[in-house]
Amino acid sequence: MIGYALRRLAITLPVLVVISFGTFWAAGQISSPSAQLTLNPRISPEAKQAYIELLGLDQPLHVQYGKWLGNFVSGDFGTSLVRNGQDVWPFVERALANTLLLVAAAVSLSLLIGLAVGTVSAIRRGSLWDYGSVTVSFLGISIPVFWLGLMLQLFFGLYLANWLGVGPPLLPTAGIYSPGQQGFDLVDRVRHLVLPTMALSLQLVAVYSRYMRASMLEVMSADYIRTARSKGLRESRVVVRHGMRSALVPVTTQAAIDIGQLVGGLIVTERVFQYPGMGLLFLESLEGGDYTILLPTVMITAVAVFSLNLVADLLYGVLDPRVRLGRGRRPVRRG
Amino acid sequence: MSAAIGSGAPAGSATAPLLSVRDLRTEIDTENGTVTAADGVSFDLHGNEVLAVVGESGCGKTMLALSILGLLPRRTGRITAGQVLFRGEDLAQATPERLREIRGAEIAMIFQDALTGLHPLRRVGDQIVEMIRAHERVPRALAKRRAVDLLDLVGIPAPDRRVHSFPHELSGGMRQRVMIAMAVALDPQVLIADEPTTALDVTVQAQVLETLARISGDLNGSILLITHDFGVVAGFADRVAVMYAGRLVEQGPVAEVYRRPRHPYTAGLLVSMPRIDDEPGRLERIAGTPPNLVSPPPGCRFAPRCSLAGDICREVPPEMRLWPPDGAVTVACHRAEQVGEG
Numbered sequence: 162m163i164g165y166a167l168r169r170l171a172i173t174l175p176v177l178v179v180i181s182f183g184t185f186w187a188a189g190q191i192s193s194p195s196a197q198l199t200l201n202p203r204i205s206p207e208a209k210q211a212y213i214e215l216l217g218l219d220q221p222l223h224v225q226y227g228k229w230l231g232n233f234v235s236g237d238f239g240t241s242l243v244r245n246g247q248d249v250w251p252f253v254e255r256a257l258a259n260t261l262l263l264v265a266a267a268v269s270l271s272l273l274i275g276l277a278v279g280t281v282s283a284i285r286r287g288s289l290w291d292y293g294s295v296t297v298s299f300l301g302i303s304i305p306v307f308w309l310g311l312m313l314q315l316f317f318g319l320y321l322a323n324w325l326g327v328g329p330p331l332l333p334t335a336g337i338y339s340p341g342q343q344g345f346d347l348v349d350r351v352r353h354l355v356l357p358t359m360a361l362s363l364q365l366v367a368v369y370s371r372y373m374r375a376s377m378l379e380v381m382s383a384d385y386i387r388t389a390r391s392k393g394l395r396e397s398r399v400v401v402r403h404g405m406r407s408a409l410v411p412v413t414t415q416a417a418i419d420i421g422q423l424v425g426g427l428i429v430t431e432r433v434f435q436y437p438g439m440g441l442l443f444l445e446s447l448e449g450g451d452y453t454i455l456l457p458t459v460m461i462t463a464v465a466v467f468s469l470n471l472v473a474d475l476l477y478g479v480l481d482p483r484v485r486l487g488r489g490r491r492p493v494r495r496g
Numbered sequence: 497m498s499a500a501i502g503s504g505a506p507a508g509s510a511t512a513p514l515l516s517v518r519d520l521r522t523e524i525d526t527e528n529g530t531v532t533a534a535d536g537v538s539f540d541l542h543g544n545e546v547l548a549v550v551g552e553s554g555c556g557k558t559m560l561a562l563s564i565l566g567l568l569p570r571r572t573g574r575i576t577a578g579q580v581l582f583r584g585e586d587l588a589q590a591t592p593e594r595l596r597e598i599r600g601a602e603i604a605m606i607f608q609d610a611l612t613g614l615h616p617l618r619r620v621g622d623q624i625v626e627m628i629r630a631h632e633r634v635p636r637a638l639a640k641r642r643a644v645d646l647l648d649l650v651g652i653p654a655p656d657r658r659v660h661s662f663p664h665e666l667s668g669g670m671r672q673r674v675m676i677a678m679a680v681a682l683d684p685q686v687l688i689a690d691e692p693t694t695a696l697d698v699t700v701q702a703q704v705l706e707t708l709a710r711i712s713g714d715l716n717g718s719i720l721l722i723t724h725d726f727g728v729v730a731g732f733a734d735r736v737a738v739m740y741a742g743r744l745v746e747q748g749p750v751a752e753v754y755r756r757p758r759h760p761y762t763a764g765l766l767v768s769m770p771r772i773d774d775e776p777g778r779l780e781r782i783a784g785t786p787p788n789l790v791s792p793p794p795g796c797r798f799a800p801r802c803s804l805a806g807d808i809c810r811e812v813p814p815e816m817r818l819w820p821p822d823g824a825v826t827v828a829c830h831r832a833e834q835v836g837e838g
Contacts, residue, residue, distance in 0.1 A: 286571070382569075384612035390567055391607075392627045392678070393600035396592075402626075403615055410617070481617060482662045 166475060173467050177460075181233075184459045185226050192450030233457065243451040252442060253457050259337060260431070260438030264423060266358045271365035272416065278366070279373025279412075280405060283381060294370060301367030306426045310360040310433035317356060332356055335435040357434040361426055372415055376408035383407070410480045417473030421466040512584070513540035514718055515564070515603075515686050520578035520588075522556070522563045525571075529790035533559035535742040536578070538816070541686065541718050548721040548729040548750070550765070551739035552786055557722045558608075560739070561690045563588075564720075565603055566595045582686070601631040604684035606708075608691040610671035614663040620647075620674045621659025627681050646677040650707050669700035673707060680711055687712065690722040705732060726769045730754065738762045741787050741797040744816070748825030758819050758827035760835055761798045796830065804831040 199209070213219055217228060232239060238249040282291045318334035325331075333339060337353045338346070380386065381404050389403040390396075428440035435441065439458055446454035478484045522534040533556035541547050551557050562568050564580050566587065580587040582603065587595065599605075607613040615623055624643035628634060634642075640659065647655035650673040663671055672692060679687055692708060693701035709732060712719050721733055729736050729750060737747040738759065746759040757763040764782040784801035787793055796814050799805040814828040829835070 384607060384609065385615045387562075387567055388605075388607055388613045388675075389615070391565060391599055391605040392630060393596045393598070394626065394630050395596065398626075398630075403618075407615070407617055483616060483664050 165478075166471065169471050169474065173471070177463060177467065178230075180463050181230060181456075181460055182226060184456055185229060186222065188452035188455050189222070189225075191447075192452060229456065233460065238457050239453055241451055242453045243446075243449050244454075249454055249457060252454055253439075253461060256437060256439045256442040256458070257461060259436065260427065260440065263354065263357055263361065263431075263436065263438055264420075264427065266354055267361040267365060268416070268420075268423075270358060271362045271369055274362075275366045275369025276373045276405075276409070276412070279370035279375075280377050280400070280408075282370065282374040283377030283408075284400060286378065291374075294374075298367040298371055301363045304363065306360055306364065306429045307433055309363060310356075310430055313356050313360055314433070337437060353436075357430050357436050360433065361423070361430045364426060365423075368419065369412065369416060372412045373408060376412050377404060380404050380407045410477065413480065414473045414477045417469055417476060420469040420473075424462060424466065511542065513542050513581075514583060515541040515720070516579075516581040517560075517564065518579040518581065520560070520563060520580065521576045522559050522568065522573065523576050524559060524569065524573045526790070528788075531789040532556075532742050532792070533573075533789065534563060535792075537739075537742075537744055538578075539737050539744060539747060541720055543685075543718055544716060545735065546712065546719045546721060546733045548723060548733035548736045549739055549744075550723055550726060550729055550736055552724060554786065554789075555739050556742040556789070557724075557739050558690055561605070561688050561720065561722050564688060565599050565605060566590070566592075567599075567605075597631070600627055600679075600684070601682045602684055603686040603688065604679040604682070606672075606675050606679045606687065606689040606692045609695045610675045611663065611668065611695070613675060614671060616663055619660055619662055620666070621661075624659075624674070624678045624681055627678050631682055642681070643677075646681055647674065649680075649711065650674070650677045651703075652677070667700075668696050669704055672696060672700075672704050676704070676708060676711065680715060680717075683715055684717055686718050686720060687715075688720045688722070691724070692721075693728065694724070701728075708732075726765055738765070741792055742789055743797060743828065745798065745829065746825065746827045747816070748823070752823070752825050756836060758825055758832045758835055759798075759829045760802045760804055760831070763835055796828075802831075804834055806831070 217225055220228075238253065240246045241249050241252070244252070278294050282294045285291055314334040317332040318330040322328070322330050332355050333353050334356060337350060339349055339353075342349055381400075386399060386403055389399045394403075424440075427438065428443060430436065431438045431440035432444055439462055442454060443458045443462075446452070446458060517540075518538050520534050520537045521532065524531045524533050535556075537560060539547065539549075549557050549560065559568065559573065562573070563575050564587065568574060575588045578588065582598065587598065590598070614620065621640060621643045624646060625636060625639040628639040628642060629636070632639075643659050644655045647658055652658050652670055652673050658666070658670075663674070666674065672695070676692070679689075689708065693704050696704060705728065708719070721729070723729060733750050735748060736750045736753050737744050738753070738761065739745070740761050746753060746757065746762045748758075753762060754766065757766055761782070764780075767780040768782060770779055782801055787797055787800065793800055793810070795808070795810045795812050796802070796805070799809040802809065808830050812830070814830050816826045816828045817832075819825065819827050819832045
């Protein structure tokens with residue numbers, strides 16, 4: 162399995178190099194660090210030239226790229242171009258922590274709800290519950306995240322409080338702390354997490370419950386489920402220990418692979434809720450022309466997605482003892 | 497349990513049967529319509545007896561077996577008439593909880609294909625332990641030790657290591673032995689074995705059958721053996737019930753039925769079976785194909801394939817009757833008297 166992981170890594174590295182170069186090139190196209198110098202009439206051409214040489218902007222693109230990559234890999238993220246020369250890493254670090262918290266909350270909540278909903282749907286196939294959950298799932302998959310976010314803000318931030326006749330909004334609609342908040346406050350932090358998590362989760366719940374339903378339907382007609390019943394096990398045990406145990410294998414791996422698709426929803430959600438995570442940092446640095454922050458933001462996100470995909474593949478082997486990872490092949494289901 | 501000796505028990509049987517299936521009718525919904533997989537099936541299984549139900553694939557014998565324990569496919573299968581009396585208790589009417597208590601502990605089942613029949617992601621030892629602990633309050637460690645003993649009993653080498661194996665790490669024969677070990681874990685009174693050797697190589701079949709016979713001898717239990725293989729029946733069963741298109745057509749002691757089949761279908765099955773002392777050459781076969789069980793023929797279901805069939809056979813379904821009247825074999829055939837003559 163370690164050999165398999167290393168091989169996967171060897172395939173992943175070139176992809177990361179391509180992504181980094183693409184991002185580096187694109188970032189250079191959309192914003193020029195010397196643009197402001199050019200526009201500023203009070204800077205002499207000599208000073209401007211000295212600055213360009215200081216930044217290495219006179220070098221060919223591949224030299225600039227190589228230098229940046231070397232620094233990035235060795236953990237030197239440099240200083241911000243726009244934010245008065247502050248170190249880049251603290252910005253990225255804070256954003257990464259916030260985003261990981263949001264993703265963890267949304268994914269675990271969605272798995273919990275999605276797996277339960279999907280399992281019940283499969284067991285009560287054709288019931289009102291099943292049709293109801295299918296309908297809600299399709300809504301969940303169809304509703305755009307930005308719209309859902311806005312509706313959640315309106316509902317919890319405005320209408321609900323008005324209807325109930327209570328003064329302040331029930332839930333905060335932006336940021337991660339209330340204005341004027343000093344230091345860490347768990348309750349306040351969690352309250353700020355609720356709406357973004359909901360916005361991000363609806364789609365995930367919909368997708369996970371569909372996966373789980375399909376997987377459970379397949380599993381519950383298997384011979385070994387009949388064997389389990391013939392042993393006189395309680396139906397709950399048949400469903401959970403025999404049915405769900407098998408159904409979870411494809412669902413968890415699929416969920417881990419889908420993490421990459423979360424990135425898009427994350428960017429939108431963080432923007433709508435002004436949640437200071439990687440998505441918001443990405444948009445702000447893009448709009449502010451700060452590619453010193455843009456680059457590590459994109460790269461760290463890419464590395465995270467690839468790592469989670471790798472974890473998903475390895476997880477497959479752990480969950481299903483029949484899977485043999487190795488020989489440079491994708492996991493193959495045996496038997 | 498009160499043994500109803502002499503009271504209402506059929507002639508020739510001193511005690512009430514352990515399992516008595518009465519006029520059982522089982523329906524299965526398929527894409528082509530509702531199939532009557534078992535239609536008025538009656539048989540008795542006595543203590544310490546091996547009864548074989550023999551028939552072609554698709555004749556309804558597996559559904560018959562599943563009906564007994566209420567294991568029919570949930571959405572599509574159901575018992576629509578008849579009784580399944582286990583020690584006098586009708587399992588067709590039993591509550592799910594009562595059925596659960598009986599499954600595994602009193603009536604256990606061995607399925608055809610142990611590769612798909614065992615849970616692929618769980619260790620075989622855990623699957624046996626689970627069976628024990630579903631019915632008995634025993635500590636896990638103790639149940640585990642019993643699982644090792646059971647694996648040893650069914651002839652699995654190095655059972656203390658094999659309890660930790662996953663099904664895919666075992667050979668087909670070993671997997672079927674695990675199935676047997678699991679089924680006999682709680683000394684059930686009835687063991688239903690549905691084609692226990694069909695998925696195995698011929699040499700392994702013999703070993704597994706030998707194991708099954710040895711254990712059933714040890715356990716004092718009765719076995720209901722479902723098979724399509726008359727060869728298996730001959731060496732193993734006390735009595736045989738021949739099933740054709742959802743109905744039993746002949747029932748009696750194996751030796752009797754072998755010596756002189758009363759039903760043309762049984763006779764056909766026997767001559768189509770290869771024998772080691774036969775002249776080499778082509779095997780006899782029964783002409784035609786089994787009827788569609790969605791809309792079976794109105795009279796005797798075998799009539800369209802039967803060389804003895806007359807008008808009565810095509811119109812009136814034959815009743816089960818003793819033939820000869822003083823014998824031990826029952827047969828459902830209008831022309832039983834003529835079978836085997838000329």
